[in-house]
Amino acid sequence: MSTNLNGKEIAGKIRRKFPADVKVQKERRLWVEISKAKLPGLCRYVKGLGFEHLSAISVTDLLKAGKYVIAYHLWSYNDKMALTIKTEISRKDPVINSVVTIWGKSAQIHERESHELFGVKFTGNSDLSELFLENWKGPPPFRRDFDWRGYVRKEYYDRENEREKGYWEADA
Amino acid sequence: MTEVVKDYDIPFGPAHPGSGNFSVKLKINGENVTGARADPGYLHRGFEKLMESRTPMQNAVLSDRICIFEPLAWNLVHAEAVDELMGTDVPERAKYIRVIMAELSRIQSHIIWYGAMSIGIGFDTGFKLAFGYRDYILDIFESVTGGRVYPAGYICPGGVRKDLPSGTREKILNVLKKADKMNIIEKLENPILLSRMQGVGVLKLKDAIRLGATGPVLRASGMKTDVRLDDPYEVYDQFDFEVPTLKEGDAYSRYVIGIREIEQSMKIVKQALDELPDGKVREPSLKPELSVKIPSGEVYIRNEIARGEAGMYMVGDGTGKPYRCKIRGPSLLHMIPALEHLLVGSQIADVPTIYWSLNPCPADMDR
Numbered sequence: 132m133s134t135n136l137n138g139k140e141i142a143g144k145i146r147r148k149f150p151a152d153v154k155v156q157k158e159r160r161l162w163v164e165i166s167k168a169k170l171p172g173l174c175r176y177v178k179g180l181g182f183e184h185l186s187a188i189s190v191t192d193l194l195k196a197g198k199y200v201i202a203y204h205l206w207s208y209n210d211k212m213a214l215t216i217k218t219e220i221s222r223k224d225p226v227i228n229s230v231v232t233i234w235g236k237s238a239q240i241h242e243r244e245s246h247e248l249f250g251v252k253f254t255g256n257s258d259l260s261e262l263f264l265e266n267w268k269g270p271p272p273f274r275r276d277f278d279w280r281g282y283v284r285k286e287y288y289d290r291e292n293e294r295e296k297g298y299w300e301a302d303a
Numbered sequence: 304m305t306e307v308v309k310d311y312d313i314p315f316g317p318a319h320p321g322s323g324n325f326s327v328k329l330k331i332n333g334e335n336v337t338g339a340r341a342d343p344g345y346l347h348r349g350f351e352k353l354m355e356s357r358t359p360m361q362n363a364v365l366s367d368r369i370c371i372f373e374p375l376a377w378n379l380v381h382a383e384a385v386d387e388l389m390g391t392d393v394p395e396r397a398k399y400i401r402v403i404m405a406e407l408s409r410i411q412s413h414i415i416w417y418g419a420m421s422i423g424i425g426f427d428t429g430f431k432l433a434f435g436y437r438d439y440i441l442d443i444f445e446s447v448t449g450g451r452v453y454p455a456g457y458i459c460p461g462g463v464r465k466d467l468p469s470g471t472r473e474k475i476l477n478v479l480k481k482a483d484k485m486n487i488i489e490k491l492e493n494p495i496l497l498s499r500m501q502g503v504g505v506l507k508l509k510d511a512i513r514l515g516a517t518g519p520v521l522r523a524s525g526m527k528t529d530v531r532l533d534d535p536y537e538v539y540d541q542f543d544f545e546v547p548t549l550k551e552g553d554a555y556s557r558y559v560i561g562i563r564e565i566e567q568s569m570k571i572v573k574q575a576l577d578e579l580p581d582g583k584v585r586e587p588s589l590k591p592e593l594s595v596k597i598p599s600g601e602v603y604i605r606n607e608i609a610r611g612e613a614g615m616y617m618v619g620d621g622t623g624k625p626y627r628c629k630i631r632g633p634s635l636l637h638m639i640p641a642l643e644h645l646l647v648g649s650q651i652a653d654v655p656t657i658y659w660s661l662n663p664c665p666a667d668m669d670r
Contacts, residue, residue: 189629237515
């Protein structure tokens, strides 16, 4: 076992190597913001530092700014530290490099989910097939501008049906 | 005359008695599983999206449903995310009550695990035994939260919904005594379980990390890790408990980890009951706050629930509703990559054993 590093030491290491915005939020919580181009290099570097566990990948839809924020939530078993790497990509053309070669199968599933629900394309991920949905034809359903109430009303409620008419009137 | 049946497909679930609302498509050659493809989505309710259009109090109730087997644990994850974003100073007594409820929730969830695993290997007595004992714990949930299975957001932002009713301490201690008896019975049945589970579904430590396994599954493969210990939340750093670890990584060691964790959780509950401080249980008052504003900011919450690591990434934007809420359930990675990995090369009769040894919950996988 190597000696354990604290948040400030890890932040310093990342700052020295990458032009990234590193924040120590509190004990055991590090946040890093980096450009899309530098992301694969940083991911490979922090994996080497001991961030072996990719806890989740999340996408935040910044509708007004026209951007997606992709966040990689990592955990180091050795240093007992949570690190979140954030990067922004364009919402119109959401393409980003896959991290499957770095974190393997766990990254593959998280990317598959993000692709399905937000429409983000991960270059290098060979299996971005449907995960939860089946024969989905509409826009990616977790985008901020997807009107799920309207969708449910249109798909499942009959305007002519006396008992279901209320749903149309209440939300109109 | 003898004809070998080769290369056929069997769907395990979604209508298999042992699968839950989940399906895995198996490719079979004779008795051997040669391919497995998980097919989730039967319980996809879109909670992450639903939470964006609801207030924290409504989301506290919604968070019950993330996992059917341990709603209180998910209540806690959600409440912590909102508390941290809002900077709420949760009263000390509420923190202890949260821990007591979360640990009881872990005990009953592990008991279900034992029951489900028993039925998975065709040992029906174990199933009935487990669900019988679980009901005693549900009695406590009913008297404390008002709901036997779903607590309707008992652990809510700011603390807990109401204080423990009088006599709860005695009730809990009585139930723990009863659950202890279950441990004795489990030890008696051990030889039966052993023959069906030992050496089945071996997950090596390297693979476990690569496939994103957490919690009991990872600990059974030899990694000593527990969010309660490594990244303490609430008041877990006040208690004395052990993190059981085994090296074998087979279905049997995962089962043993579950049983040992029940003992450790009992230990935590007893300590928390002894040290339970007096005072308020909710900040600022017991009345539900209907017009809170979640300040701008972001948090990532990690909790150790019965199945492994639970996470919640919440982004606030200064309105009354969370802007984004990402839920990380442990079962997603246990049931897709880990399960597929373990099933390939196994025997068809071992499929339910492997499946249940991962302690899966389709609800927290699909969300």
